[in-house]
Amino acid sequence: MNITVIGTGYVGLVTGAGLADFGNEVTCVDIDAAKIEALQAGAIPIYEPGLQAIVAKNAAEGRLRFTTDLEGSIRSARAIFIAVGTPQKADGSADLRYVEEVARTIAGFMDGPKLIVTKSTVPIGTGRIIEAIIDEAGKKHLASIVSNPEFLREGSAIEDFMRPDRVVIGASDEEAIALMKEIYAPLHTLEVPFVVTNVESSELIKYAANGFLATKISFINEIAVLCEKLGGDVQDVARGIGLDSRIGPKFLQAGPGFGGSCFPKDTAAIAEIARRHGYSFQIIDAVLKVNEDIKERSVRKVIEAVGDVSGKAIGILGLAFKPETDDMRDSPTIPLIEGLQLQGARVRAYDPQAMENARRMFDNVEFCHDAYQTARDCDALVIATEWNEFRALNLDRIKSVMRSPVIIDLRNVYDPARMEKQGFRYTCLGRSKVLHRTSTPVAS
């Protein structure tokens, strides 16, 4: 099928490449001319493992192309996927201006039957807004509005797109549903479940999924606080509850709070949607509050470990909101670094992939080229993102270059007993020394 994907960011580019790999003819279009020029030249504007290879393969085989020509790509497509950003507004709600702008562009150029598919995460009711925009242009009879939320995780986006846990399709007409199934045909042979529902339910599924996952994270972060107060080990507690098949082991790693381009904005948006409809979504409100508290707690942890941080050098290992991505949006390292700077700390930092994005975000941070340069003359080192290279540091070397051997491990990467034996003053999350460890820690 001829498909156009509008918006060539983390989701649009993976969607375009993935749909091309499924055998569709895909045009990826963006208003960012520099991005499209780079893609045409074979460069990938973001860091996402495996993306370069799948883009190159499908472009070489003629199924994937890149353009800024919205008119031509809308006219030639049978299905148009909207994958533009829906950032958070000041009141917490999702900013729909890019989605609405694209809907108006589609309405202006469409000249035949089109499947208009929303991949962007959008508030419940957005499908109806798009329909109204198309209707205003007198073209409602040509359009089928579909919601098809995306659940990929940055860092494993290709695998998630090519082998998703499920595909959700929200549509109201049979032809649209059949066309969507055709687009995703290879997933039928992999026996991927399809959840077919109405547009509103589909839009809500995405927010409910992210709200639930964020709840798990805030929950385990609070359990970590309790572990510190009561003498427990959050790794063992996570394993103990995660082995219950009703709970499951994922998203139960204590950390510095959730971040990234989705969880913070999507949880804020679902809370705002509920409020607008006269309901206070109490669990989500609490999840957001806990996340703010946990982020502040990270700053306090460093201060507790170092004492007065004013004038002290603090090294930060990892800046992206999680490993295997360069995405800095809403990363918990932002309030961490700003909080430490506010207390007068001098911050040095390194991330394997997010340095370019980070440089644009921070003032007065000394960026380093690896963990050892970051640790040099530091009064404390913070492990903020659990990149693999930080899991296997040469600890003797780290210790020998630091001014004081103080490590604050906000990802629980290292074993407290081993770190102490190695001569570090080591702080982590929710792993009290009071209780003797009796089981194997969870592999993270």
Ligand code: NAD
């Ligand atoms: P992004 O900011 O990386 O990409 C958006 C792209 O859209 C940009 O390249 C921008 O130039 C382009 N764009 C904006 N207006 C345009 C227009 N009028 N015409 C053409 N292109 C336009 O965003 P993203 O991270 O890919 O997220 C896109 C959507 O997918 C969001 O709603 C997000 O919530 C959702 N989502 C994101 C993820 C994720 O992990 N990033 C996962 C699932 C869902």
